Amino acid sequence: MSIGKRRIALLLLVGMLLILFASSALIIREAHHDCPGEDCPVCAFLAQAIRVQRSFSVALALVLLLFATLRVRPLRAHAACFGMPSQPTLIDRKIRLND
Secondary structure, eight states: OOHHHHHHHHHHHHHHHHHHHHHHHHHHHTTTOOOOSTTOHHHHHHHHHHHHHHHHHHHHHHHHHHHHHHHHSOHHHHGGGGTOOSSOOTTTTTOOOOO
16 A cells, blocks of 8 residues: 555544544533424434444444454455465466476
């Protein structure tokens, strides 16, 4: 992965974390507001913040699970599960067999 792509990925990760923390702070701050009843704009905003937080949490958990899986077990270890040889064959190495 090039340096530019790593920086972009890091910026996206930091952005997602900031959104999660900001929505958590908003939910905590406005959890016990004086609600006038139906059609409360604060309650609607809280519901929207909770939906955003849940969607980002699921996406972040999936990304972390993917990174953990790839770090623990490289792709070559999974090759046998798919019927592919884990070691390169003679054909893969383009070795000619003469009789």
